[in-house]
Amino acid sequence: MIASRLIIFAAATLVVAAELGGQGQPIPPAQGAPAAQPAQPQQAPRIPRAAASTRASVAVLVDSRYDPDEGGWFGALNLAGPAKIAIDYGQPHLRGRNVIGMPGVVPWDTVWRTGANMATQLNTEVDITLGNAFIPRGTYTLFSLPTRTGWKLVVSREVNQWGTNYDPSKDLARIDLRQRTLTEPVESLTFWLIPAVENPPSKTFPHGVLRFAWGTTELSTDWRVGR
Secondary structure, three states: OHHHHHHHHHHHHHHHHHHHHHHHOOOOOOOOOOOOOOOOOOOOOOOOOOOOOEEEEEEEEEOEEEEOOOOEEEEOOOOOOOEEEEEEEEEOEOOOOOOEOOOOOEOOOOOEOOOOOEOEEEEEOOOEEEOOEEEOOEEEEEEEEEEOOEEEEEEEOOOOOEOOOOOHHHEEEEEEEEEEEEEEEEEEEEEEEEEOOOOOOOOOOOEEEEEEEEEEEEEEEEEEEOO
């Protein structure tokens, strides 16, 4: 009887030990599906856009070039070829605005780039006179100074700069401009170099009018080759 009880006790002890051992074994976690990655937003295809301003140029050709070493003018058949007076400028547009006197565009009493983006450039391959100012052949920057009592054209020796980088110490000349109010606005800032027609036997050197206009404001001055 005692022996059977010992056998039953031993068996029960083995069962309890087995259960306790089973409880001591860590249960591996269930392998779930990998977490979903957030969807990357698709980039819209690039659409090209036109810049807000354009670039323009105007030039007048002179059929001779002056050679200071030779002391005279040489025609188109000479290797030097004809000479050129040219203005290259950024061309802003009205787009429904009243721009003259507008802060940040063409403010009063502030030197204006007279264009858009890069500075407006004058390149002349002959000596010229603008208004009453003598301009030796070379490359210059053109600014203007608008005021309620009149405008001036500013010729600067500094070149190849951004249009708002103005240094008054580099001024070569300030020239009074004639002003006219137009009945129809000019949508895009426009420069003209208009030559006067001189036929033989006239001995007058090439000359004409430099004119620019934007909105209903037109400015001008005279130009001529030489002094």
